[in-house]
Amino acid sequence: MRYTTQFLLSAMAPEQFPAPSVPEIAFLGRSNVGKSSLLNTLSGEKAAKVSSTPGRTRAINFFALVDESQKRKLVFADLPGYGYAKISKSISAEWPKFIEPYLAERETLGLCVCLVDSNVPPQQRDAQLLAWLRSVDRHFVVVATKIDRLSGNERTRNLAALRKGLEIDDVLPVSAKTGAGLKDLWARIEAVRIAL
Ligand code: GDP
Secondary structure: OOOEEEEEEEEOOHHHOOOOOOOEEEEEEEOOOOHHHHHHHHHOHHHHHHHOOOOOOOOEEEEEEEOOOOOEEEEEEEOOOEOOOOOOOOOOOOOOOOHHHHHHHOOOEEEEEEEEEOOOOOOHHHHHHHHHHHHOOOOEEEEEEOHHHOOHHHHHHHHHHHHHHHOOOOOEEOOOOOOOOHHHHHHHHHOOOOOO
16 A cells, blocks of 8 residues: 655654554664665655754654545654664663653554664664563564675575574564565554554
């Protein structure tokens, strides 16, 4: 199905979150993982452009995906990229304070799309985030970005290393550059159902 993306708002505090409505998909990952590029290919240039506007990089940027009859079907929540900083005790130590409550409490949040770079060994920072998402019972899918940069053998090896290092059964390889894996990711997104 074809959607049009509409920017809703940038939130810096829970009271600014849009009123809960349709299933929401959150996009998370370390800076430079390829989040803007992926959002760009999934939902059109607008999303990535808005999210990289100065002042909005520390916000949660919300986008509505509407169908042909302008009916809102999904909401994408683009979360601030987290840094390369040393492991911190809380996942929120380097994140604005409203991120953790968003992930823990948002009733319409149906899926967290957690991006990791397929060219980079498993990172403790990502493992820590996944452990935390498990602890708050969030559904997530781990997506390995920039898969086009790897040969077949490297791909197999790196994906296995990610599964092991991040303690996950499944990782979805994608490329914003070639479009590889995007159909599978869309299928995961469209299968999201929420119980309100
Ligand atoms: P963000 O900081 O997570 O939003 O990352 P960006 O989307 O800005 O991407 C960071 C860098 O990785 C840029 O130089 C992109 O061109 C590059 N990049 C992102 N996605 C891909 C991809 O699928 N394939 C390749 N080869 N490079 C990518």
